[in-house]
Amino acid sequence: MPSSLLFELTDGVARITVNRPDKLNALNAIVISEIGDAVTRIETDAAIRGVIVTGAGTKAFVAGADISELTDQGPTGGRHRAVAGQQVFRRLERCGKPVIAAVNGFALGGGCELAMACHLRVASENAKFGQPEVKLGIAPGYGGTVRLPRLVGKARALELLLTGEMIDAQEALRIGLVNRVVSPERLLPEAEGLLRVILANGPLAVRACLEAVDIGLEMSVDQALLLEAGYFGLLSATDDMREGTRAFVEKRRPNFKGA
Ligand code: COA
Numbered sequence: 220m221p222s223s224l225l226f227e228l229t230d231g232v233a234r235i236t237v238n239r240p241d242k243l244n245a246l247n248a249i250v251i252s253e254i255g256d257a258v259t260r261i262e263t264d265a266a267i268r269g270v271i272v273t274g275a276g277t278k279a280f281v282a283g284a285d286i287s288e289l290t291d292q293g294p295t296g297g298r299h300r301a302v303a304g305q306q307v308f309r310r311l312e313r314c315g316k317p318v319i320a321a322v323n324g325f326a327l328g329g330g331c332e333l334a335m336a337c338h339l340r341v342a343s344e345n346a347k348f349g350q351p352e353v354k355l356g357i358a359p360g361y362g363g364t365v366r367l368p369r370l371v372g373k374a375r376a377l378e379l380l381l382t383g384e385m386i387d388a389q390e391a392l393r394i395g396l397v398n399r400v401v402s403p404e405r406l407l408p409e410a411e412g413l414l415r416v417i418l419a420n421g422p423l424a425v426r427a428c429l430e431a432v433d434i435g436l437e438m439s440v441d442q443a444l445l446l447e448a449g450y451f452g453l454l455s456a457t458d459d460m461r462e463g464t465r466a467f468v469e470k471r472r473p474n475f476k477g478a
Pocket of ligand 1: 243282283286329351
């Protein structure tokens, strides 16, 4: 049986592809566990500098949790399933390397939640987003009620969460759920191009931005400013900061080492 998660590493970029196209890449327990394994590799392999997450085929990014696994679950199993998925997505979000979702079709329920756990989202014109869990008598369990309001605001998030209706890529762009919308053929090149722009920058500085925003959003303005100053000071001790500033003065491209 082909693996339900593909992992390819090319020139520092790991591409993770959820590979169950006949089930619109629905996330069953095996895929969640395999994403967890992929995150461990991303965290620990220094050759991986950035990540693209996408879905196999042309129809779906991920059409949600695998509904066939939900029908018989009880409260303990349901809670366990939610926590397991939340932990994997949170580890992806906190992996310290930039992660971009290339959303190639339906991103529903757990699919929308997976895309939101990525740092940036590029969508193809045929992408559709939604949190349709309420139509199944459940509520999101992989971070939808947490990340959606943080990304698009409370009212827009509640409209999506309470109606369960889908929005298209242009509407997702309008409300700030995605960063860019491109044609299906341009999706992966655009996502990779965006990632390569980020990877040309100092990796420690990129990591500091990811951490400062992630942690700082949960703090008061004064605490977050203090945190930011701490990162600024820490980065001032790096070779990369010296290289980056000298390269500017010497009118050349910097050669960052991540140290
Ligand atoms: N879980 C399990 N299987 C799923 C699935 C999911 N979330 N989403 C789609 N599939 C399966 C379908 O059961 C079907 O399998 P089959 O061919 O063995 O019957 C296959 O994927 C194709 O889906 P289908 O519904 O026939 O495609 P469609 O084009 O008619 O509709 C959707 C596409 C996305 C609108 C529809 O599949 C859908 O509503 N999916 C569920 C979305 C959802 O509620 N997600 C949140 C889950 S918590």
